Amino acid sequence: MNRPNVLWLYCDELRADALGCYATAGGLSPRTPAVDALAAGGVVFERCYTTSPVCVPSRTSALTGLLPERTGVYHNEAASPGFPLPEGLITFPEVFAASGYATASFGKEHIPPALTPWQLDDHAGAGMRDPLDGCDERSLVRTPGLRFVVGGRHPGDDYRPDEVARRAVDWMRRASGPFLLRASFLQPHTPVVPPRRWARLFEPGAQPGRALDRGPGDSRFERRFGELNNGRWMAESDLRRAQADYLASVAWVDEQIGLLLGALDELGLTGETVVVLTSDHGAHLGEGGAFGKHTFAPQSHRVPLVVRRPGHLAPARRGDLAQSLDLGPTLLGLAGLALPAKTDGRDLFADPAPGHVTATIGYGDPASRAFPNRDAGTWYGGRGWPRRTCVRTPRYRLDATVRLDGRPATPDEEDVFLADSHADPAELRNLADDPTCADVRGTLLGHVRALARSAVEAHISY
Template identity: 40%
Template sequence: MKNIVMIYCDELRCDALSCYGSPYGIKTENIDELAAHSVMFDECYCASPVCVPSRYSTLTSLPPTQTGVYHNEAAMPTFKLDHDFITFPQVLKDAGYCTASFGKTHIPAVQTPVFDVNDEMGGEMNLGINIKEEASQIMKLPGQFQSVLAADYPADKRFWPEQVTDHGIEWMLKQRQPFFIRFSYLQPHTPIVVPEKYVQRLNDIEFDDSLTYYSTSEFEKRFGEICDIQRMCAQDVQRMRKYYYAMVLWIDEQVGRIMQALKDHHLMDDTILVFTADHGANRGENGALAKQTFQPSSHRIPLLISNNNCKERRHDICSNLDLGPTLLAMNGIAVPKSFMGINLFEKTQEEVYSMVGYGKRTSKAFPNKNQGAWSMNHGWPQRVCIRTTRFRLDMNSMMDGEFVSEADEDICFIDRLKDPMEQVNRINDPEYQPFIHELVKKLRAYSRSQKLVDDAMVEMDMEKIKAYKKAGQTK
């Protein structure tokens, strides 16, 4: 059995990596080196474009409909899973692996530990400093979305998140039996507070200073309104993007450190390396920030799997549900019958599904901020998506605790062949009506198969938010 090293990022969009085609020509040289010896998946999508459900789906190889984990409320102390779902690290442990995770966790409370070792040092949102007092040149939006989108880390302090790499490598090199290790970085998730040297490397690049707006769905329009970035000046838009990409350069350096440690200790030939993310991040696309939409900037994720220099670029569609079954099968370990992902080296699939939100009356787009209702009278809706090799269709599925009527589905239909940037809603085009009818039928069935969750477990009020943050699950 081979060792497995998984490098896991948060809010990492594919086009931040030069191997996926960076629009600014920025080189992520270490990740490129990994890609040069990997199977690279061009069309991988997350089962939910938000942290907690995506991370839990990766671990369990189950979609949100099966676990009841639809948004970040599921990490609150009030949320209870109805049973202990098996995860692929637990299967690896039962097969004889030592398992460990370093950095960010952010999943629902579980009864059985997912990893033998779970060291979260370096994965905290505060980055080991008092950001308000110690960071400099802090940029926040003029509106209500108050996340730090750019700031300089104190020059006299070592970057706190590097402990994820430090501790992980130290543990990895001590192992004397097969191991699975996850380096789980918060970055490039907000707050974007970056050591100066990474920013300076991008001083010669002119970043786009415009925000885009296009008509896809009322859901994306309303989400953009909540993000409230319309008043950003051009200089701040450029800086927001520059600091995001600078943070990715730091990630690239950590990948280089991990790969060098494997090389120096002659472990590379006996190790499978995985590089991926929980979801992407909007940086002004359709007026949005963060994630939660099914735009490719938010929904699409990088996936590299390296095993003995087997290089290939795959264009078939896949999901983060597929990672666990693939890694188990690569090591000759039986895949649990409960897993719903596929072994990517044995099968392909024609479509993948995704879901985000609880659709309760109290639901908000940003539950940890208690911010972002659909309207004065309605909570934030649950939304579902189906992607095929050519089409994307997403629509509202629940609102105020009820399945929505056809009039409130707010369907967005994209022909990705004609519109690879996914900016044009062709819902009323007669040419596509048979495809739309079939995909809507499938999505309604998918939505109605979901596990229903009691309102009290996911209601967000200020006291519950405080308890949520106190418990250390600070998204």
């Protein structure tokens, strides 16, 4: 059997419903023809969730196939120099390389420095300030308080993020033998500053604005995160502008994906290449006053996942539970390669669906912060930001605080949230104290507590 190439299209802070193939009535109105065409010829997973709704732990789990509780990577502090990792972690790109594949990543990485997954790792075009180059500060839309750039328009034609797809295509043209190639886009992550040619196609007045915001879920955790963002204080015009520019940034990503898929066609590689599109986590666009990711609300926790292999995978839409750490086992399975060790993920095309999936964020130490890169965002009373774990079944979502101020959370501190995702798709109503849900609450909270007891702890130097 010929070994297929693999093209991994990876986005940062891309919520599923910002793509046409996932859009819903009354929500966002995306323009993503390249992704939609990919989805039409592939398998679309409707219920894929990130293993942690923040960059570093999600990306670490995707590469290793391990939960944060196995790696000790719970938040972005883990990208700091000298961060300790358990011995023997292996990433799936290393398995591809050991099997004779050429491996390369272009764009954003953002993982613990001790991990070195790629033979070639080129970060050009993925700098956090690259989209801001040449921008007029007065044109930017910022969140109240922490002043994150959630809207703006790049004025010229020299848009540095274009380098990611450009360099990836150049490498693809030179590759010999089977390859694993990742194009890892920073966009639509903040700073949200798309090129003017895309921004002008999305009118702020046509966006839902506060109609998208039905409030945070009924937990202290989601309410506190919304308070830190202060998005409720944004002018309606700024909120609509932020939503328009987010969609324009997604449209730019779609254009770049079209260039990569077009290169496959031009080189005659489409029929022998597995293409996968996904994101490390989703994003809030003003819901509950929040921007960015971080919570287990569906707009933050759910991610797109599309897998195409012409002639081998029939186009389909699937509703079984999937998670971001399934990526490695699935791609290795499609390439006919064996897993080197046990993982927490599954091969989505060979293994049965799980009864539940889990996700965790935060260190729960006294010095922990919701935004560690800003040293900002404390829990109520100035306490350290908590660690929180979520478990999802085909019907229910439960999340709870498991660690606070460097110790396990007490029952009074758990702040349990339980939602019926079928009856309440936005997951706003808390059923944790509903006596008819007591058995579900007990079972799922038991999963959360057991996972917390098994967790690897890492010493963080703040």
